[in-house]
Amino acid sequence: MSEKEVLVRFGISMPQSLIEQYDRLIAEQGYDNRSEAIRDLTRKALLTSSGMQPEETVAGTIVMVYDHHISDLPITLMDLQHEYHHAIISTMHIHLNHQQCLEILVVRGKVQRLRELQQRIQVLKGVGYAELSVTHVDEHAPSHGHHHAHPQDS
Template sequence: MENIIRKGIAFDKKQLKEFDAASTKKGYKNRSDAIRDLIRKSLVDEKRENPESAMMGTLTLVYDHHEHNVQHNLTHIQHHHPGLIRSTLHVHMNESKCMEVLVLEGKVKNITGLADEILSSQGVLHGKLVLTG
């Protein structure tokens, strides 16, 4: 594994003990794996803060299809951003609620702009955007 380098890092004894216990509880087999995942998470968080970063995301939303025009409006919005939307999934949750999951790819500012537009549409009950990359 030539891309791996070893470094000595100083830790607070008590914090390291707590970190190891939490990591073990989560299923990590060793401390290095847990720390590497933390670093990856930190780098993705950093990327998320830059509006120009290229990322992928999922937008999950729930709406009431009885609400006047909601499906028409959501379809209209989505057709205006074909380059951002890679895939969509629609699930009929019950007699009134629908769930949609949109897989998005593009600049952070464009993904969040589209997510804000969709989530603020009338009839959308709630939703959440998750960015990754």
């Protein structure tokens, strides 16, 4: 939140038992007050891919868990990744156990295209989980000469 934004107060009504559970949860997470926790919940809700415009440019991850023993599934997943190679920045593959693999795709592109990739992965036989998580990318924001140091820059 920028320093210039005006804070608006409003009331929320909820059952006593729900607010008690909520207060315990936010205390465990280290929040000092309800307001900041509600602001974070609101930000998170606004960042769900389903709440964004299909042509909006975003960056994020697709996290999937799958059974690599399912016939041709690893090959099918690799083919999909090649089909969407312009949207995939990086991948990480982790062997969870003898059967299951966890794979993380770091992605950037239009929400609609990334959602399409996630859905194509989710429906494959042997994929137990596939979730797209994104955040806004302001492609028109000036860089202000800001430079991120990377190990290869040294």
